[in-house]
Amino acid sequence: MGNQAAHASRRARSESMWAYLMVAPTVIGLLVLNIYPFFDTIKLSFSKTLPFGLYELQGLDNYLEMFTSAEFWRANLNTIYFCVLTVPLGIFLSLLVAVMLNAKIKGRVAFRAIFFLPMVVAPAAVAMVWKWMFNTEYGIINSLLGHHVNWITDPGIVMVTCAIVAIWSAIGYDAVLLLSGLQNISKSYYEAASLDGATKVQQFFHITLPMVSPTLFVVLIMRLMSSIKVYDLIYMMIEESNPAINNAQSLMYLFYRESFVTGNRGLGSSVVIWTVALIGLVTAVQFWGQKKWVNYEV
Amino acid sequence: MNSSLERSRKIRTAGIYAFFIIGSVVMIFPFVWMFLTSFKTVEESMIIPPTILPAQWQTGNYADAMESLPFFSLYVNTALMIFWRVVCAVLFSSMAGYAFAKLKFKGKNLLFSLVLIQMMLPSQIFITPQYQMLAKLGLTNSIFALVFPGLVSAFGTFFLRQAYLGIPDEIAEAAYLDGCNQWQTFVKVMAPLTKASMAALAVFTAVFAYGDLMWPLIVNTDINMMTLSSGLATLRGQFSTNFPVMMAGSLLAMVPMVVLYLFFQKQFIEGVAMTGGK
Numbered sequence A: 001m002g003n004q005a006a007h008a009s010r011r012a013r014s015e016s017m018w019a020y021l022m023v024a025p026t027v028i029g030l031l032v033l034n035i036y037p038f039f040d041t042i043k044l045s046f047s048k049t050l051p052f053g054l055y056e057l058q059g060l061d062n063y064l065e066m067f068t069s070a071e072f073w074r075a076n077l078n079t080i081y082f083c084v085l086t087v088p089l090g091i092f093l094s095l096l097v098a099v100m101l102n103a104k105i106k107g108r109v110a111f112r113a114i115f116f117l118p119m120v121v122a123p124a125a126v127a128m129v130w131k132w133m134f135n136t137e138y139g140i141i142n143s144l145l146g147h148h149v150n151w152i153t154d155p156g157i158v159m160v161t162c163a164i165v166a167i168w169s170a171i172g173y174d175a176v177l178l179l180s181g182l183q184n185i186s187k188s189y190y191e192a193a194s195l196d197g198a199t200k201v202q203q204f205f206h207i208t209l210p211m212v213s214p215t216l217f218v219v220l221i222m223r224l225m226s227s228i229k230v231y232d233l234i235y236m237m238i239e240e241s242n243p244a245i246n247n248a249q250s251l252m253y254l255f256y257r258e259s260f261v262t263g264n265r266g267l268g269s270s271v272v273i274w275t276v277a278l279i280g281l282v283t284a285v286q287f288w289g290q291k292k293w294v295n296y297e298v
Numbered sequence B: 001m002n003s004s005l006e007r008s009r010k011i012r013t014a015g016i017y018a019f020f021i022i023g024s025v026v027m028i029f030p031f032v033w034m035f036l037t038s039f040k041t042v043e044e045s046m047i048i049p050p051t052i053l054p055a056q057w058q059t060g061n062y063a064d065a066m067e068s069l070p071f072f073s074l075y076v077n078t079a080l081m082i083f084w085r086v087v088c089a090v091l092f093s094s095m096a097g098y099a100f101a102k103l104k105f106k107g108k109n110l111l112f113s114l115v116l117i118q119m120m121l122p123s124q125i126f127i128t129p130q131y132q133m134l135a136k137l138g139l140t141n142s143i144f145a146l147v148f149p150g151l152v153s154a155f156g157t158f159f160l161r162q163a164y165l166g167i168p169d170e171i172a173e174a175a176y177l178d179g180c181n182q183w184q185t186f187v188k189v190m191a192p193l194t195k196a197s198m199a200a201l202a203v204f205t206a207v208f209a210y211g212d213l214m215w216p217l218i219v220n221t222d223i224n225m226m227t228l229s230s231g232l233a234t235l236r237g238q239f240s241t242n243f244p245v246m247m248a249g250s251l252l253a254m255v256p257m258v259v260l261y262l263f264f265q266k267q268f269i270e271g272v273a274m275t276g277g278k
Helices: A002-045 A061-067 A070-101 A108-120 A123-133 A140-145 A158-183 A187-195 A200-228 A232-237 A251-262 A265-293 B002-037 B060-068 B071-102 B108-120 B124-136 B143-150 B154-165 B169-177 B182-211 B214-219 B228-238 B243-263 B265-274
Strands: A047-050 A054-057
Touching (some): A002 A054, A002 A265, A002 B182, A070 A200, A070 A251, A070 A265, A070 B002, A108 B002, A108 B265, A123 A158, A123 B243, A158 A200, A158 B265, A200 A265, A232 B228, A265 B124, B108 B154, B182 B228, B182 B265, B214 B228
Antiparallel strands (some): A047 A054
């Protein structure tokens, strides 16, 4: 008996020793790469940026400067406008593509691969070709329209242009996620509904939509978060010298410019803290709102 | 009755095909246009209405793009960044994921909460201090700098922990009774069972590292140490009106990943679908 207990405790000790060794790289990495930087960013947001990479704690000055800056509020508006343009339409189109991909037709694997293609192309390259196609004088889109629309430089249009590219880029990714949700729905529901004489449209609204709603919710949260953080696409399409920059600059673009172009990292950190708070707020609202439409019954 | 049902099914199938064909054109056309433009002269690219096929297929734009950007270095840098990020993510996340899922130790929940906190915060909140650490150590403009934020992966740890949670405890127990120690149990018995998840994490890590723009742009400003993405951003500044050169550069940047995708299309899509929701 005693021997067994000693053996068990030796085993438990060796188990926890191995456990610490195995989590060590990750835990140390997270502390150095994430936890410390998280607090450091908060500290920077309350600090004055001095030359030679020095900082001096100064209180709320960065936040005051940020909240009284028209550029900052404009960036908020731009970011929200971008989300409004991309998220509902993007999710609707992705769901449409997913439903179509779920139909039993020949060639669906090829179509899925085609819609997914933009995911494996760097956003930098995607932005380049769209910028060319949207070019005012020589772009193919204006040639087809027979109109001179200033897609890239008109402050009233520039965000729509970016939104089109963003939706085009994300549609395949979101559709693949939604498709895996659709494939989990048991065929027997549709068979029973067909026997009762339900049309395809009725089946979509009464079976497909409620059953896929948990996946839809995940995709929605994810898409919303990444839309609030939008940066690379806009950065590549809209240069700083573009007259429409003020109407296209997102919060993360502003953060990048303040921190790494202007060199005001204190103010840049305030912008990033604000953005994190915004993401937290939007996510909280989504989790509260999901009770009304997400169905976890089955 | 039956034939009308048959007919409505045919109409529906035709509708789905029409949708897919239009959709495919919208998805593929930009790449076709990129390809065609990259072989035109600047003058030809500015003809109104545009020519579809280049009057003369000329490769000068590729030469120009390769002259202004050290593409060979960009390929190597990008490949090394992806390689090390994938190795670190899969190796360290497997170890930690296994320990968090299967081993008993004090402080497990506290340590795991670090993983969850990191996952909830957007990566931009870490960027400035991460950059400053590297700058202080004089390590900017290096491969290490490109890999740095990806040395460990909270998402990977979470994801592989889920994979290990799905494996019954009896399997590890049997290995232990066969005389394996914890490390042997992990390496020889448990890790091989998560192959599909490890592959999914590898694909996910590679695709996102490849597309990442802000970090490489900040940390490696020497043109010989850039990645394909940040290199393209530089090209954009140099040739702001010469679209054929930019198309050639973009095509050169996207070809390796697209070729990999053509061969491993299924693994790419399933890998991303498995890791979905991040």
